[in-house]
Every structure is written in structure tokens, then in C-alpha cells.
Amino acid sequence: DIQMTQSPSSLSASVGDRVTITCRSSQSITTFLNWYQHKPGKAPNLLIYAASNLQSGVPSRFGGSGSGTDFTLTISSLQPEDFATYYCQQSYTTPYTFGQGTKLEIK
Amino acid sequence: QVQLQESGPRLVKPSETLSLTCTVSGDSINDYYWSWIRQPAGKGLEWIGRIYTSGNTNYNPSLKSRVTISVDTSKNQFSLKLNSVTAADTAVYYCARLARNDWHFDYWGQGTLVTVSS
Secondary structure, eight states: OOOEEEEOSEEEEOTTOOEEEEEEESSOOTTOEEEEEEOTTSOOEEEEETTTEEOTTSOTTEEEEEETTEEEEEESSOOGGGOSEEEEEEOSSSSOEEOOOEEEEEO | OOEEEEESOSEEOTTSOEEEEEEEESSOOTTSEEEEEEEOTTSOOEEEEEEETTSOEEEOTTTTTTEEEEEEGGGTEEEEEEOSOOGGGOEEEEEEEEOTTTTOEEEEOOOEEEEEOO
């Protein structure tokens, strides 16, 4: 299985901050990397697919980059509704695997 | 707007079979892959498996011996069966659609908590 490692595991930030979350895969997954936002009691919400493509309806303050084994999710200016847990997921091959999550908390 | 809704028993006894159904509305189930994903309390997301509307399946090797995913295109539904459950199978179970390109999960159900307990 391809292992996905996110860092940091948790992050405290303030409204208006720029935040970066990284995701590393145990082997090359080209650009088959997706990012999801997950709030308690809700379904995960797709933010970014294929490493850098913004899902329709997702605010432009979210951005993704990377290829191969190293990827980043950037939130350019944190809004109150962005405090949640973020997961990366590889769709290069089955079994699909997720990172362990990054919990973004209010400072 | 595509919507997915999980249904099934919320409490399952150890050694029995967990059964869930996902009903898809707002679009045809045909010509897509559909998946089950779970999240134990306090842990991350685990992909269980996927099914194409032809019936072709792929399962996570960690669960393959206990999992069956099936599809009923006439009802716009797909289902999960997980047998010989233990407390470790207690989790929120999600159904989701795989997009045709790049295999990302573009639509998800709200999730249902299934507890394994006697």
C-alpha cells in the first residue's frame, strides 16, 4: 500500500493567516493527489483534485501544488469556517489511502 | 445535485454481519465507480472498496476476506456487507462516488455510525 504522511498533525492559526499543510507519499503518485476538508458530523468535502485543480464551488483561497511524492495545500487567508481537519488522499492505485489528517484549530 | 444516503442497522453484534445500503439520487448510478469508506472514532479515513456499475469490484486487502460490495442499478443503490465483525469495526461508514477522471471522491453521504456491541 502507498503510505500518505501529512504534516503537521495539528496546527493553530488565526483568522487571516496563510497556512500550508504538506503531504508526502511513500512512492511517486504523479499528480493523483486529492485534498478534503472534514468537519465533525459532516461528510468530507473535496477541495482540490489532481494535486492542483480547485473543485467547483470551493473558494479560491484554497490552492494545491506538487507532483511525484510531495504535495502542499495552502489556504491564503484563513476564514472562521476553515477550521476543520484536512486529509490528503492518493488515487494513483488501489487500495486508495489517506493521510492521517491535519487538525486546524483557532489560535 | 447528486446526493447519497446511507441506511442500515446502527448496532451489530460481534461475529455478525454489518449491512449498509447507499441510495443515490439526483443522477443515474450507471457508468461510475462507487465506494465505501470508514472512520473509527478518533482515527483517520480508511477506504473499504469500490464497485463499478457492471459489478466489477476492488477491495482493500486489509478487509478483503470479510467484505462484499454489490450494486442494484434498478434501485440506484449499492451495498456493503462486512462479516465476522468485532469492536474494531465500530466506525462512521461513508458511501462516496468516484469521479470519472482522476478518481477523486466528488460526492459523499453524510455517514452513519455503526456500533459493534453485544
